[in-house]
Every structure is written in structure tokens, then in C-alpha cells.
Amino acid sequence: MSGAEITIGALSEQTGVNIETVRYYERIGLIPPAHRSAGGRRVFDTDDVQRLSFIRRARQLGFSTDEIRSLLDVAKGARACKDAHALAVKHRDAVRASIRDLRRLERTLTEAADRCSKGASPGCAIVEALSH
Amino acid sequence: MSGAEITIGALSEQTGVNIETVRYYERIGLIPPAHRSAGGRRVFDTDDVQRLSFIRRARQLGFSTDEIRSLLDVAKGARACKDAHALAVKHRDAVRASIRDLRRLERTLTEAADRCSKGASPGCAIVEALSH
DNA sequence: GCTTGCTCCTGTAGCCACTACAGGAGTTAA
DNA sequence: TTAACTCCTGTAGTGGCTACAGGAGCAAGC
Structure with missing residues (x-):
């Protein structure tokens, strides 16, 4: 209460x-x-x-x-802190991988968009980039 | 054919x-x-x-x-390259925002995990970080 | 011609983490 | 008492797939 x-x-x-x-x-x-x-x-x-x-x-x-279920268990003492640590590290690694992927993606998009705005390509640079 | x-x-x-x-x-x-x-x-x-x-x-x-539908239209000439460019730029900005968010997130997770592994905190540092 | 095993078909339901109703009932203030 | 508000349950939708079930086409070997 x-x-x-x-x-x-x-x-x-x-x-x-x-x-x-x-x-x-x-x-x-x-x-x-x-x-x-x-x-x-x-x-x-x-x-x-x-x-x-x-x-x-x-x-x-x-x-x-599901991960939060485990974290709540740790919070109420029904599970070891070690498990929360493992979860956090695993999740952080996944986040790092996402960041790497997104950076590559950002570069690709920027390159395509820049070539397009400069009008250097005969067709559409973005379509071109997606075509091969 | x-x-x-x-x-x-x-x-x-x-x-x-x-x-x-x-x-x-x-x-x-x-x-x-x-x-x-x-x-x-x-x-x-x-x-x-x-x-x-x-x-x-x-x-x-x-x-x-839905965006791909538009890109396909550009590819077959039914829509201006300008539209593809706008889509790419808008998408790139969203990706940049995601990267910023994930970086902050990665820092928070790393900090919590590091404090935890060092055993500096009395309770679980990760649970602690989530509690306020 | 028949069987075996593969690929393919349609239709439906599940995944995640919500979000958005519809249609009804409890609650509060004027 | 009435109006406005909050809350209730139950169901269905979101995006982008993925995973069946139950049936049918098809190619190769016997």
C-alpha cells in the first residue's frame, strides 16, 4: 500500500x-x-x-x-545482476551493429542524393544507384 | 518478353x-x-x-x-527525378536522426554496463540506471 | 503408366509493440 | 438530472514479412 x-x-x-x-x-x-x-x-x-x-x-x-521481464526480475531480486549486465552488453552490441549499418546506409544515400542534385548523371542518380 | x-x-x-x-x-x-x-x-x-x-x-x-512505389515510378519515367531526390534526402535525414539516437543510447548502455562490471554500485547499476 | 519427391498454389494466422476504434458503463460537476 | 468526461472490454489494424496447412502441378526413375 x-x-x-x-x-x-x-x-x-x-x-x-x-x-x-x-x-x-x-x-x-x-x-x-x-x-x-x-x-x-x-x-x-x-x-x-x-x-x-x-x-x-x-x-x-x-x-x-521479454528483456524487460528479466530486468524487472533483477530489480526485485529474483535474478542475478549478472543477467542484467549480460542483457545490457548484448543489447549494446546490437545497437553498435545498427549504428555501423546506418552509417554505411547514410553514406550511400548521401552519395546518391549529391550526384543527383549536381545533375551529373544522365538519368536519375538515385534510380541508377538502385539499379546495380 | x-x-x-x-x-x-x-x-x-x-x-x-x-x-x-x-x-x-x-x-x-x-x-x-x-x-x-x-x-x-x-x-x-x-x-x-x-x-x-x-x-x-x-x-x-x-x-x-510506399517509398519504393514512388522510386519505381521515377525509374519508369512516370515521375520526376526530383521526387526521388527528395525521398532520398528525407530518408537520409531520418537515418541521421536514428544514428544520433542510437549513439546516445549506446553511451547510456555502456556506462551502465561498465559501472556494473566494476561492482562499484551497491545494487545493480543497470537496474539503478533504469530506476531514475 | 505409376510412384516418389520436389516445387508451387491459395488462404489464413502469427510476429512485435502498440494504436485505434466501437459500444457501453461508471463518475463528477453544474 | 443532465452533460461531459473517463474508463471498460473486445476486436482489428499497422508494416513487412514469415510460417504454416492442405492441396495440386511437374520431372525423373522404374
Whole structure:
């Protein structure tokens, strides 16, 4: 029992997580089923705000919902910190690979766009670049 | 009528595009409906190989199927090169933005992972980083 | 001519992480 | 009491594929 009773709308505002997304997280079991008011509405507390904020930050860092499940386990002590470390490193390596790919991509796009704007090519330089 | 009659399997091998994906592209109208053999099977030619290779390269550069539709229009002269240029520049800017985001992300992940492996934090540094 | 094994066909459903309804019910302020 | 608002469930859509199930065409060997 931590603090006030919070509606789903207030929870959404405080955490920046969409109302529909909160319900979705409940549905897939990322957050536990919320308590209900007499009228059947979800009631949250400050613990839920904490948890949802945690999830949101993890999502912003690109962790998948499954990875977040593991991170939440680490947070509540049900799993070793080592696992969180492994996840973070694995994810960071994936991010690094993405950056490398995107850099190459950016170069290719820039080259094509530059040749095009200079009107050096007879046809369209971008179409040309994609044709072989 | 350009060249030999090519099955969907051969087309897939020559272009590196999955068979199911070829059928998917036909379904969404990214490629025109293929001609059929007497037995009802799709028959392709070298023009189709060209087109599909074009599409594949564009996908590898991260263009959406809708953007590729426009690029194909430019390729066949039904749309100005200017439009392709605009698309490429817009896409390149999006890629640049992604790179910036991922760099920040990579830094955050590295910092958290490093603090964790050094065992400097009392709890888990990664969980800590996500908690506020 | 028949069988075996391969390729291909259509149609549907699943993936991820949401997002967007429709149609109804609880809640609050004037 | 009425209006405006928030919330409820359930379902379907997004993009770009991918993965079946259940059937049919086709080529080679016997």
C-alpha cells in the first residue's frame, strides 16, 4: 500500500505511457493485474508508477518486453545482476551493429542524393544507384 | 518478353528475395501480377529480376514499400527525378536522426554496463540506471 | 503408366509493440 | 438530472514479412 489511489489516466500522465499501452502491458503480463474499484475500474498506486516508469525507460533504451521481464526480475531480486549486465552488453552490441549499418546506409544515400542534385548523371542518380 | 521463363523459386534465388515475400509483394501491388503457366504457376522474366533486385536494394537502404512505389515510378519515367531526390534526402535525414539516437543510447548502455562490471554500485547499476 | 519427391498454389494466422476504434458503463460537476 | 468526461472490454489494424496447412502441378526413375 504505497500512497494514493491513482486512475489509469493519472498513471498515464505521470509516466508518459499511453493508457492503451498500460492495458496492453497488463494483458501480456508485463505488469500484474491492477486492483479494481467498486465500479470495475483499475486502481494503481505509487509502486505502479515506479514500475511503469522503469519499463518506459527500458523501452526507450530499446529493450524488448521479454528483456524487460528479466530486468524487472533483477530489480526485485529474483535474478542475478549478472543477467542484467549480460542483457545490457548484448543489447549494446546490437545497437553498435545498427549504428555501423546506418552509417554505411547514410553514406550511400548521401552519395546518391549529391550526384543527383549536381545533375551529373544522365538519368536519375538515385534510380541508377538502385539499379546495380 | 525479355529472356527465359523463370519460376518463382529461381527468381527468389537470383534476387535473394524470399518466395513468400515475392508473393507478398504481388499481393500488395509492389510488383504487377505475374503471368501464369497452363498449370497456374507464376512465370517471370528478366525484367522481373531487375525490378525485384531494385526493390531489394531499396529495402536494404531502408525505404518503405510506399517509398519504393514512388522510386519505381521515377525509374519508369512516370515521375520526376526530383521526387526521388527528395525521398532520398528525407530518408537520409531520418537515418541521421536514428544514428544520433542510437549513439546516445549506446553511451547510456555502456556506462551502465561498465559501472556494473566494476561492482562499484551497491545494487545493480543497470537496474539503478533504469530506476531514475 | 505409376510412384516418389520436389516445387508451387491459395488462404489464413502469427510476429512485435502498440494504436485505434466501437459500444457501453461508471463518475463528477453544474 | 443532465452533460461531459473517463474508463471498460473486445476486436482489428499497422508494416513487412514469415510460417504454416492442405492441396495440386511437374520431372525423373522404374
